[in-house]
Ligand SMILES: Nc1ncnc2c1ncn2[C@@H]1O[C@H](COP(=O)(O)OP(=O)(O)OP(=O)(O)O)[C@@H](O)[C@H]1O
């Protein structure tokens with residue numbers, strides 16, 4: 001008898017409904033899976049056979065043909081185990097209700113019949129709901145991440161026989177649902193706080209400006225000056241996540257398999273800090289069955305590259321495109337995949353190999369040639385994508401000892417939120433959200449300077465020898481500084497401060 005069960009194939013974040021058509025007939029015992037399955041799907045045969053037997057059902061020797069339709073979409077992984085097993089059990093009348101056709105099923109089987117968790121449950125639910133599916137059965141362990149989606153019944157099961165009993169109306173499974181508000185209330189808050197950073201008022205101010213406008217930034221300073229400590233706290237002052245942003249992040253982590261089982265949805269902006277030995281494929285995404293890379297795992301959050309010059313130069317160069325576009329396209333044999341990667345880029349570095357060039361604490365022992373070579377690892381085009389350069393000098397002992405209360409991340413975040421609201425309102429017709437995304441023509445429209453400010457900028461260009469590429473960056477950052485003061489007009493103090501965030505080019509790169 002022929003039976004059909006629904007499931008879904010994911011290509012990147014896009015979902016395709018798949019019909020698992022099963023035909024079981026008498027005849028020479030054989031088992032075929034057709035419809036573009038890859039080897040991982042073909043391997044399922046033995047697993048399913050034993051799982052069915054160990055769940056207490058007799059399969060006998062029969063001719064089984066499974067077709068995964070449509071055949072033009074490649075099927076990968078183990079999520080088809082459950083729908084294939086259910087299709088077989090329906091074909092041999094162990095499942096005798098009609099309702100299997102309207103329910104989408106996903107899940108990997110283990111030999112004892114238990115269901116194992118799978119990657120991508122959240123995007124599958126979102127896509128299934130879009131395509132009119134009302135019910136979905138999945139491994140119990142995946143239910144938390146999926147239950148944030150409303151309007152679709154999420155049913156979790158421990159093993160194959162539980163699904164069979166449910167379909168035969170012997171038992172009920174209660175659908176799971178959790179609201180965004182509940183997640184926010186119960187979720188773990190970001191644990192690092194700026195109140196732990198003593199002194200460093202200038203650096204904190206620069207980081208606040210960066211967060212307020214979504215600007216990429218580079219921290220330069222000697223070892224132990226606090227660069228890593230400060231960078232790690234940046235997510236704590238970024239604007240709160242909206243539900244839509246949180247879903248975007250969680251979908252990517254669901255596919256990458258980096259979600260914690262007890263976390264239904266990610267409520268904090270990601271902070272990804274890959275080691276400098278990372279390959280380009282792991283950074284931007286790729287590999288045999290392409291997974292999202294670090295830049296996509298950092299979507300709507302921060303990508304932090306600590307000790308920037310230590311990274312392979314080629315690896316850094318591949319960053320340039322995604323940094324500009326906010327999306328990354330990964331090519332593979334059968335078509336390409338696109339993942340979002342809209343992140344704030346934060347990097348840190350020492351100013352020279354020994355770390356003390358330009359420092360007042362210790363003498364630099366590097367030759368000019370060594371310094372030039374070291375700084376040269378950061379190419380012009382990459383430097384060009386960084387709006388704010390921050391020099392970090394170590395705090396004095398006196399400041400470290402100081403017990404006076406320090407401003408908390410929450411207090412800084414309130415100002416950041418206000419500045420972002422102004423930007424959102426201003427750019428509502430422009431399809432951008434923050435000053436960092438201003439294009440040259442938008443800079444012209446929104447970053448007009450009065451005569452005095454123009455003068456300051458001109459003097460800075462001539463006297464400091466600022467590079468042409470610094471020009472647009474300065475205007476965008478000045479716009480953010482004005483927004484932090486809720487000032488409609490960019491004023492000369494704003495321009496002056498913004499110029500201050502671009503003058504390390506000259507000191508360290510000499511151009
Ligand atoms: N302003 C500060 N307030 C409190 N503690 C600080 C401060 N600056 C540095 N520290 C302490 O010094 C430690 C070292 O700082 P951190 O690792 O951030 O330095 P770094 O600039 O990243 O150095 P490196 O170049 O060696 O990586 C921190 O973990 C922290 O304990």
Ligand SMILES: [Mg+2]
Pocket residue numbers: 227228229306348
């Ligand atoms: Mg460090």
Ligand SMILES: [Zn+2]
Pocket residue numbers: 352353354355356357364365366
């Ligand atoms: Zn040095």
